[in-house]
Amino acid sequence: MKIEAISVTDLNRYIKEKVADDEYLKHVFVKGEISNFKHHYTGHMYFTLKDENSLIKCIMFKSYTNNLNFIPKDGMKVMVLGTVSVFERDGVYQIYCQAMQEDGMGNLHTQYEKLKNKLEQEGLFDEKYKKKIPFMPEKIGVLTSKTGSVIRDIINVSTRRNPNVYLRLLPVPVQGEGAGEKIAKGIKLMNEKKLADVIIIARGGGSLEDLWPFNEEIVARAIFESEIPVISAVGHETDFTIADFVSDLRAPTPSAAAELAVPNIIDVEAKILNYKNKYKILLKRKVELMKLQYEKCINSKGFNKPVQIVQDNYIRLDNINKIMENKIKDKLNIKKNNALTLISKLDTLSPLKTLTRGFCITEKEGKIIKSIKQLEAGELVKIKFTDGEKQAKII
Amino acid sequence: MKEGKVSFEEIMEKLESIAQDLEKGDLSLEESIEKFEEGMKLSKECSKILENAEKKINILIENEDTIKEESFVSTEE
Numbered sequence: 001m002k003i004e005a006i007s008v009t010d011l012n013r014y015i016k017e018k019v020a021d022d023e024y025l026k027h028v029f030v031k032g033e034i035s036n037f038k039h040h041y042t043g044h045m046y047f048t049l050k051d052e053n054s055l056i057k058c059i060m061f062k063s064y065t066n067n068l069n070f071i072p073k074d075g076m077k078v079m080v081l082g083t084v085s086v087f088e089r090d091g092v093y094q095i096y097c098q099a100m101q102e103d104g105m106g107n108l109h110t111q112y113e114k115l116k117n118k119l120e121q122e123g124l125f126d127e128k129y130k131k132k133i134p135f136m137p138e139k140i141g142v143l144t145s146k147t148g149s150v151i152r153d154i155i156n157v158s159t160r161r162n163p164n165v166y167l168r169l170l171p172v173p174v175q176g177e178g179a180g181e182k183i184a185k186g187i188k189l190m191n192e193k194k195l196a197d198v199i200i201i202a203r204g205g206g207s208l209e210d211l212w213p214f215n216e217e218i219v220a221r222a223i224f225e226s227e228i229p230v231i232s233a234v235g236h237e238t239d240f241t242i243a244d245f246v247s248d249l250r251a252p253t254p255s256a257a258a259e260l261a262v263p264n265i266i267d268v269e270a271k272i273l274n275y276k277n278k279y280k281i282l283l284k285r286k287v288e289l290m291k292l293q294y295e296k297c298i299n300s301k302g303f304n305k306p307v308q309i310v311q312d313n314y315i316r317l318d319n320i321n322k323i324m325e326n327k328i329k330d331k332l333n334i335k336k337n338n339a340l341t342l343i344s345k346l347d348t349l350s351p352l353k354t355l356t357r358g359f360c361i362t363e364k365e366g367k368i369i370k371s372i373k374q375l376e377a378g379e380l381v382k383i384k385f386t387d388g389e390k391q392a393k394i395i
Numbered sequence: 396m397k398e399g400k401v402s403f404e405e406i407m408e409k410l411e412s413i414a415q416d417l418e419k420g421d422l423s424l425e426e427s428i429e430k431f432e433e434g435m436k437l438s439k440e441c442s443k444i445l446e447n448a449e450k451k452i453n454i455l456i457e458n459e460d461t462i463k464e465e466s467f468v469s470t471e472e
Contacts (some may be wrong), residue, residue, distance in 0.1 A: 135404045136402075159450065163425075165449045169452075193462065268441075269442070279430075
């Protein structure tokens with residue numbers, strides 16, 4: 001059986017009917033961003049609606065375009081109500097729009113992103129511009145609404161941490177038309193009149209619309225130009241408004257902002273006491289160190305050197321004296337011994353001794369005669385005996 | 396910040412630097428004593444500032460270009 005090919009027209013018609021039958025596609029409500037928008041001279045509008053991943057062609061006939069309350073432009077976020085249908089001639093499906101409105105939320109998001117990027121390029125978010133939050137601010141400025149829990153939380157936390165805290169509330173609207181201007185004016189006022197040493201701008205959670213004033217450029221610039229450091233606590237912890245990016249410090253909640261602004265007095269007093277004790281200990285250590293050095297110096301060899309030298313010399317002196325004494329003693333002994341030996345020798349040789357043994361000494365004219373040859377008969381001699389002497393004649 | 400009046404921060408920073416100087420220990424005895432006395436004086440000043448501080452929860456009310464400051468009692472309890 002041969003398959004019969006169908007014509008393009010037939011195919012497109014078939015698809016068109018298929019699409020036309022689908023209930024859902026009869027009334028679609030679609031959001032997206034307008035691109036290659038053309039307002040045809042016939043009054044009809046041709047454009048595509050896109051998101052990050054895909055796009056669809058749209059057409060809005062003149063009869064419907066008259067009801068628009070805004071002028072569509074490329075890049076605008078819109079929501080369209082219409083029917084999806086196939087334009088047979090081109091084999092294209094498209095939305096035939098009957099109504100279109102701006103996508104508020106969508107637009108806010110784009111504005112937010114756009115402003116965020118712009119300010120980021122300008123460097124308003126740079127770390128180097130972030131001012132340090134003073135450790136102990138004297139006066140704390142708070143910009144928030146005077147009703148509601150935010151200001152109450154801030155007051156409670158601050159007074160708990162420092163019973164003598166000085167808070168200055170400058171009430172500002174935190175949402176709605178004109179809120180941004182008032183917030184910016186408030187920040188400028190605080191600066192001009194030096195009303196505070198730190199400023200907290202805060203508001204509770206809310207939708208993107210609610211938080212919108214904190215995304216406005218006027219507020220961002222006021223924060224950036226503020227001489228006084230700014231802590232921002234806007235919306236829920238997960239919300240990040242442009243004010244949070246520009247502020248000097250972002251706190252997740254108003255209470256956290258108060259904690260960051262107000263140091264706990266007990267800690268401060270403890271810190272001061274700690275310094276006092278530290279000084280006492282360090283000075284004591286210094287004094288002890290100096291005493292040690294003094295003593296070390298006093299006992300040091302160098303300092304005692306002269307004394308030492310004197311003492312050493314005394315010792316040497318004593319030693320020398322001792323040595324001399326010994327030497328002299330020795331010499332004396334030697335001499336004494338010599339003398340004794342001589343004496344004893346003398347004694348033994350002494351003629352007197354021989355005399356006592358019966359010998360006698362013969363002298364002629366005072367000289368001792370040792371040999372008979374020295375004597376002639378008739379000469380006179382003297383004979384010495386142990387107990388005396390006698391004259392004698394040689395015969 | 397008030398000009399002229401030394402801020403609490405500056406005093407605290409001074410206290411910290413004195414602690415470090417004494418810690419280093421390379422000061423002469425006279426210098427150490429001087430630093431010690433200065434530190435004690437400054438810490439008394441800090442305590443005095445804390446004692447003199449007085450609780451003020453005020454609201455600023457603008458009329459024309461003057462600002463009135465009144466005590467603020469938060470409405471809802």
